[in-house]
Amino acid sequence: MMWQGLETFYNVGRPTLSMTFYLDESGHSGDIVNSGDGFDFKGQPYFVLAAVGVSDESAVVTRIEELRALHRISPGELKSKSLMAKPKFVLEVIDYLESIGAPLFVELVDKRYFICVHITSFQLLPSCMGFPEGAPMTFLRNTVADFLNAEAPDQVLDAFVQACLEPSEAHLLQSLSLLQDLGVRLLDIPGKKDIARGVVMMVEDARNEYLELKEQDPDAFLQFLPPPDHNKRSKRVWMLPNLTSFANIYARLNLYFRRNLQGVHIVHDQQLELEDILRLGKATVEAQKDQNQVPYTPHSDFIFEEMATFTFAQSHEGIGLQIADVVAGAVMRYFRDSQSATVNPDLAKAVERLISTSDARTGYGVNQVVASQDVRYA
Known part of the structure; x- marks a missing residue:
């Protein structure tokens, strides 16, 4: 039209x-x-x-x-x-x-959903892992973000935000660990177990990818976090x-x-x-x-x-x-x-x-x- x-x-x-x-x-x-x-x-x-x-x-x-x-x-x-x-x-x-x-x-x-989208795109299905762009990947990202928006407690979002504010290996691994715990907790819940299993696998793959990348780059954890922008006062802002x-x-x-x-x-x-x-x-x-x-x-x-x-x-x-x-x-x-x-x-x-x-x-x-x-x- x-x-x-x-x-x-x-x-x-x-x-x-x-x-x-x-x-x-x-x-x-x-x-x-x-x-x-x-x-x-x-x-x-x-x-x-x-x-x-x-x-x-x-x-x-x-x-x-x-x-x-x-x-x-x-x-x-x-x-x-x-x-x-x-x-x-x-x-x-x-x-x-x-x-x-x-x-x-x-x-x-929706600002809360926006955080879930970033968790999905940077930690569960990060670009550094070479996933092909297209309709299937977009559908998968949306499905995972929907799942996080519905099921993730504030603690999971807090960990991701903390990793943005203070980027480090420890904060990245803590964020991934809480995502894995979320998936494990829902493995036996009808209607949720399939996507929960997928989240657990995504965390394991992302963690392994990070451990490989850090052998060549000590700051590899930054590839699993959204890059900050800088405002006119040079203050970092995220998402x-x-x-x-x-x-x-x-x-x-x-x-x-x-x-x-x-x-x-x-x-x-x-x-x-x-x-x-x-x-x-x-x-x-x-x-x-x-x-x-x-x-x-x-x-x-x-x-x-x-x-x-x-x-x-x-x-x-x-x-x-x-x-x-x-x-x-x-x-x-x-x-x-x-x-x-x-x-x-x-x-x-x-x-x-x-x-x-x-x-x-x-x-x-x-x-x-x-x-x-x-x-x-x-």
Whole structure:
């Protein structure tokens, strides 16, 4: 499905007009090792990054001002947090964006599940062991991450986080040992024993691989841990959902526009601590095809033949970042409230409409980085 309104953007497959995508986030609580008490992530269990494509900003401003007047919203910057009592306004903003064919791309990340994904990818099925990329490996990784999300106690996640914060052989082996204990404990449980047995075998293989690698490299334990990034204060940060979400939205745009990114501009809400990390992340994914490191991602495209421009701006400078914040906040609250409270009907209608119009073939809509059993369908 090519979303309505893009016919004018193309001329025989080439962009003929510019389109700006405004990106803003909701649920940011730092890197994932900053997990709060009992992995509650300080009351923000989900991270959301939303991108809204705008080609005629003046028309958008006019309509948003009409909606503000209709819903008696005071002048000033639109902030999702201040609109919690105005779900009807949020619904009408999203309805309007869809009515004009504004391309919408949203990444939703369950932070606890995100840790389980990293445990799977770096300790149980690490790339240093040469597993072939493709649909079968993606399915296996997802199955293992689902299992860990459902069964792993906080102690297992704590050990992995500790290994990230203080990388060492001892912390790696402790993390692997707790993963093995988890598998052994569930070996006789119907419905769980097969994957539990697989986890035990994965731990044994990973441990043996590490012991072989360390004979040549005393720092081989680092190959079983996610590499940290460094913010503007040179502080190390791990497992940033901001970075992976941004990279995937960029690759989804590349899929959506068929690798024709000339004329596409990305404007991200100002991120003083993370701007250098995001810029480096963009350059890194653009270079992957030259290094034969393109991941298997059927719903995004990491082979970049053209590059979008990328800048940062403050949200009060224009309506684009403000409506991206509205969309991100709506998706975050919908998933958060679905766990513990009744979701407002207007909020539910807005987000479920976004989910229902999502199209994995083009990258459009909401990508849910959650356990399989937690995926929402409209």
